[in-house]
Amino acid sequence: MENFADRLTAEIEAKGTPAVVGIDPRLELLPLPLRRKFEDRGASLRTLVAAIKAFSCEIIDVVAPHVPAVKPQIAFFEMYGWVGLQAYVEVVRYARKAGLLVIGDIKRSDIGSTAEAYAAGHLGQVMVSGRLVEMWQEDAVTINGYLGTDSIEPFLKEVNTRGKGIFVLARTSNPSGGEIQNLTADGKPVYMHMADLISHWGAASVGQRGFSSVGAVVGATCPEEAREIRAALPRAYFLVPGYGAQGATVADLKPAFRSDGLGALVNSSRAVIFAYRRKPYDEEYGDRRWQEAVLAAVKDMRADLMPLFTGTAI
Amino acid sequence: MENFADRLTAEIEAKGTPAVVGIDPRLELLPLPLRRKFEDRGASLRTLVAAIKAFSCEIIDVVAPHVPAVKPQIAFFEMYGWVGLQAYVEVVRYARKAGLLVIGDIKRSDIGSTAEAYAAGHLGQVMVSGRLVEMWQEDAVTINGYLGTDSIEPFLKEVNTRGKGIFVLARTSNPSGGEIQNLTADGKPVYMHMADLISHWGAASVGQRGFSSVGAVVGATCPEEAREIRAALPRAYFLVPGYGAQGATVADLKPAFRSDGLGALVNSSRAVIFAYRRKPYDEEYGDRRWQEAVLAAVKDMRADLMPLFTGTAI
Numbered sequence: 011m012e013n014f015a016d017r018l019t020a021e022i023e024a025k026g027t028p029a030v031v032g033i034d035p036r037l038e039l040l041p042l043p044l045r046r047k048f049e050d051r052g053a054s055l056r057t058l059v060a061a062i063k064a065f066s067c068e069i070i071d072v073v074a075p076h077v078p079a080v081k082p083q084i085a086f087f088e089m090y091g092w093v094g095l096q097a098y099v100e101v102v103r104y105a106r107k108a109g110l111l112v113i114g115d116i117k118r119s120d121i122g123s124t125a126e127a128y129a130a131g132h133l134g135q136v137m138v139s140g141r142l143v144e145m146w147q148e149d150a151v152t153i154n155g156y157l158g159t160d161s162i163e164p165f166l167k168e169v170n171t172r173g174k175g176i177f178v179l180a181r182t183s184n185p186s187g188g189e190i191q192n193l194t195a196d197g198k199p200v201y202m203h204m205a206d207l208i209s210h211w212g213a214a215s216v217g218q219r220g221f222s223s224v225g226a227v228v229g230a231t232c233p234e235e236a237r238e239i240r241a242a243l244p245r246a247y248f249l250v251p252g253y254g255a256q257g258a259t260v261a262d263l264k265p266a267f268r269s270d271g272l273g274a275l276v277n278s279s280r281a282v283i284f285a286y287r288r289k290p291y292d293e294e295y296g297d298r299r300w301q302e303a304v305l306a307a308v309k310d311m312r313a314d315l316m317p318l319f320t321g322t323a324i
Numbered sequence: 325m326e327n328f329a330d331r332l333t334a335e336i337e338a339k340g341t342p343a344v345v346g347i348d349p350r351l352e353l354l355p356l357p358l359r360r361k362f363e364d365r366g367a368s369l370r371t372l373v374a375a376i377k378a379f380s381c382e383i384i385d386v387v388a389p390h391v392p393a394v395k396p397q398i399a400f401f402e403m404y405g406w407v408g409l410q411a412y413v414e415v416v417r418y419a420r421k422a423g424l425l426v427i428g429d430i431k432r433s434d435i436g437s438t439a440e441a442y443a444a445g446h447l448g449q450v451m452v453s454g455r456l457v458e459m460w461q462e463d464a465v466t467i468n469g470y471l472g473t474d475s476i477e478p479f480l481k482e483v484n485t486r487g488k489g490i491f492v493l494a495r496t497s498n499p500s501g502g503e504i505q506n507l508t509a510d511g512k513p514v515y516m517h518m519a520d521l522i523s524h525w526g527a528a529s530v531g532q533r534g535f536s537s538v539g540a541v542v543g544a545t546c547p548e549e550a551r552e553i554r555a556a557l558p559r560a561y562f563l564v565p566g567y568g569a570q571g572a573t574v575a576d577l578k579p580a581f582r583s584d585g586l587g588a589l590v591n592s593s594r595a596v597i598f599a600y601r602r603k604p605y606d607e608e609y610g611d612r613r614w615q616e617a618v619l620a621a622v623k624d625m626r627a628d629l630m631p632l633f634t635g636t637a638i
Contacts, residue, residue, distance in 0.1 A: 034438070036437060036441075053452075054452065055452045083438055085438045085442045085445070088441070089442070089445030090450065091409075091413060091460065092407075093406075094445075099406060119493075120399055120431050121496065121498040123350060124397055125399075127400050127402070128402065131399070131402050131404070131408075136403060136404065138368065138369045138372065139366055139367065143369075154470055155470075156468055156493060156505065157468075157500070158501055158503035158504060158505070161498065161500070179470060182435065183435075184435035184472065184474050184475065185474055186473040186474045186475070187435075187471055189473060189517075190471075190517060191470065193509035193510065193517055194509055194510070195507035195508050195509040196507065196508070203503075203507055204504065
């Protein structure tokens with residue numbers, strides 16, 4: 011079973027970019043051709059979820075040749091109950107068939123046998139009909155580590171035996187992310203204590219390319235913190251949210267990368283998938299050509315990130 | 325819309341106990357009559373999930389007259405994919421119909437519009453077929469607050485407008501819970517910083533009985549921490565895991581309660597629902613009379629907790 015970090019590095023190199031597209035299918039933001047199908051408020055749950063799934067799969071069709079991975083956000087499916095989650099796993103499967111790595115943005119956290127259940131369901135296998143089956147089928151998932159080592163161990167088992175990956179929240183990109191994460195304890199901030207744990211958790215899954223399959227979520231909106239975490243975690247992949255719609259720039263992203271241009275995945279969700287609503291794409295493409303807006307936005311994102319990837323960013 | 329904490333207090337008083345039964349339907353621990361249905365390893369997913377659902381609903385039948393609330397653990401359903409989660413919502417609905425409050429143990433955490441999606445799905449309403457529908461239907465859920473205030477606000481909206489509740493992880497009961505939570509920052513531990521946030525988040529939802537609908541998860545395995553958190557959060561309900569199978573005793577629980585015997589919910593999962601496997605119930609009841617073992621265990625738990633509830637525990 012190939013190491014996740016090695017697979018990720020190979021895909022980043024093959025696609026020539028560290029760009030990841032976040033699949034956040036918010037119903038109210040879908041382009042008109044999809045929105046029209048449920049605009050009468052009497053649309054059934056199946057109709058709503060079908061629109062979300064169709065949107066997600068069309069995004070995958072557009073971006074698959076251009077990025078190494080997608081990051082579907084499970085919450086936007088979970089809000090439509092189990093019917094929504096049926097679409098989530100179909101989207102995960104669709105993305106994998108399109109040759110993409112899938113990072114499930116699930117941010118689960120629990121302990122003991124409960125953590126084992128999440129790990130088995132998302133990264134492991136479950137015995138069904140006489141064979142071991144992957145239920146949710148992600149290549150990697152995001153995890154909240156507030157509960158400590160024994161909340162992570164069941165996931166590490168899947169990482170170390172099945173070539174899966176995890177990204178543990180270290181410093182998140184939201185305005186109040188620092189309330190707990192930036193508290194200073196024993197001379198360093200909580201996010202650095204989390205980084206130390208992540209380093210420890212990832213030691214057993216360092217692949218041939220020198221990266222661990224245990225990565226860290228580090229927001230692009232906090233470049234100073236990213237620099238500090240990068241120094242403590244030279245072998246971790248950073249999954250970096252906050253670029254694009256959340257306002258971070260390429261300069262803010264630089265500390266997340268190693269000097270060789272590897273080591274970070276930069277996620278953009280809204281700015282790519284809803285590009286048809288945003289300048290400069292809205293006037294040219296609009297609702298009807300929303301897929302072309304996605305393509306233009308993902309190409310612009312690739313170009314934007316290229317100096318980081320080639321190690322030539324100032 | 326009645327305040328959640330007021331509803332909870334009324335139910336605790338009506339049932340005469342702060343005992344909560346955790347519904348953790350682990351397939352491999354199910355009693356023989358249910359296990360037999362899928363013991364050939366060729367059982368289909370539908371068959372496995374039907375066994376989990378049947379077990380959960382029978383637990384509810386047994387405990388409904390004796391406890392104010394149940395706490396289904398979503399991970400044990402989620403590990404069986406969307407089919408498992410279809411059973412989860414059916415179990416939630418079944419418990420509510422049986423007159424129980426349902427605390428969904430989901431420990432979700434995210435930010436911005438993603439947190440809104442979780443909040444809408446679990447505690448709020450979603451427009452479907454022309455009307456607002458509750459998707460997951462819990463009365464309250466558990467939340468991980470590592471991401472700070474803006475990860476909690478969407479849930480507070482549902483708490484404050486729809487009579488729902490949340491329990492935020494403060495100090496968890498697992499062995500490594502202290503790795504982050506017990507770090508000392510600015511003169512006090514991280515879990516006390518979290519307690520301060522919980523106090524702030526809960527200020528707007530204090531009901532007529534003086535309790536807030538924003539509670540805290542505080543493990544029974546850390547009574548010293550519970551005492552400290554109780555002092556900082558006189559109006560919060562504590563949801564206390566770790567009693568029973570995790571080894572905490574009644575003496576360990578005392579600090580979670582106020583002197584009037586209110587303010588805490590004590591959860592037991594395995595020790596009640598799998599009582600048929602444990603002393604002293606195994607010999608008397610065994611697999612075949614597993615429901616009677618559940619009843620005996622929940623009655624023993626009630627008796628055990630009674631001195632806390634009546635405020636007469638030493």
